[in-house]
Amino acid sequence: MIDIKLIRENKELVKENIKKKFQDPKLPLVDQIFELDLKYREAKKEADQLRAEKNENSAKIGTLVRDKKTEEIVKLKETIQQTSEKIKQLETLEETLEKEIKEKMMTIPNIIDSSVPIGKDDNENVENEKFGEPFVPTFEIPHHADIMAKLSGIDKESAGRTSGNGFYYLIGDIARLHSAMISYARDFMIDKGFTYCIPPFMIRSEVVTGVMSFEEMDEMMYKIEGEDLYLIGTSEHSMIGKFQNQIVKKEELPICMTSYSPCFRKEVGSHGIEERGVYRVHQFEKQEMIVICDASDGMGWYKKMWESTVEFFRSLDIPVRTLECCSGDLANLKVKSCDVEAWSPRQKKYFEVGSCSILGDAQARRLGIRTKDQNGTHYVTTLNNTVLATPRGLIAFLENNLNEDGSINIPASLSPYMGGKTVLTPKK
């Protein structure tokens, strides 16, 4: 969603931007919105005039009542009745137009940053930078499910029976490792000055539509039956939603928070749930970071945020790279986005463990998050980034810290969260 003024003032720019993302059929939409907007403003202008007239006459009745001029009151009421009829008609028109415009506007993608590479889909994403040597050991790295199994750390069969495909039991040291990584990620961000927060894990539909596009909503969100509640797909949803319809004081910006939550995703999209392991699942846990800041600081924070994730993974001896999202792969609300990918010595390629996004004012516009300074109020910029999503992060950790005998090295950074252990050894 963008500012409708942009369509009023610079239709071509909006079309240009859409071209970068799709080839395609949303272009006529811009002209449609433009026309609807003209009609809407005309209707509003006329209705406003009539409303002013009506207000004035109503006030007159007030004084007439005091002076007890009954005849004039009756007359005046009649004229008011007539304007009311007209107003009613115009209001219906206003409402229909407004609704139509809003619906169409919701699907207009955000203006992407000029630095975003142009491409059709995720195949055309661009590697930005590597951090750490993508190391392949002399022995073969087993599938992460096997690594876990060797430590008696996973039970997918039972989970299949209790909950179905896409769920899992993590057990013993593996479960502890999972929590340890989350705790470490939390403290890592606290040390960077972020405020820790545990948000609600369910949110109302109004918040959902504020933070994501409709397609995403259908593909991701679990709905609670009989209630206007959705299980969050990421704590970003409740964290950004926290600020809806707020005017944040200038001096309170930037708001930097790190939040923990379980995340629930239907994963209806193209990939589906894979059969083995816990790479793509319906339920995982995540340490997230969000920043709400002034538009001018957005790009600075964007860089700092993905860098934090890189630093986090490097502190766990996991090689990573950043992959820039191309225009076609960029979600509609995003201005720019990159994935942080961890090295898999088993697959000998990188895989996604996190995603850093700057949304410009798209979420702020939908949710009404503003700030005020001497130039008036304006929408803030919102950003979000994964610190650690796990079990996916756990997979990266296990593959990169595995020894030939099946034991797992615990780096010094994580050791305190594992009761001081420096290595996990499989029983016999």
Added chain:
RNA sequence: GGAGAAAUACCCAAGCCUGGUUGAAGGGACUGGUCUUGAAAACCAGCAGGUCGGAGACGGCGCGGGGGUUCGAAUCCCUCUUUCUCCGCCA
């Protein structure tokens, strides 16, 4: 889950019964001024912030949100949300 009470501008708070120059009294905070060497205090003055339309003059909306009654709603009615108190239940 049950029973009550409440939500008014940056904050506190009147108004609601008895609808009409109240788009909102009074404080506090804030801004400017007088006084002071400076500050405090005192006094004087300003002060809805928002949002939409308009080039502007202006105008519309706006007393938690949404409806309704009425010529007219902060005020009456319905509904939703949130907060507080009490009871129940639970980690």
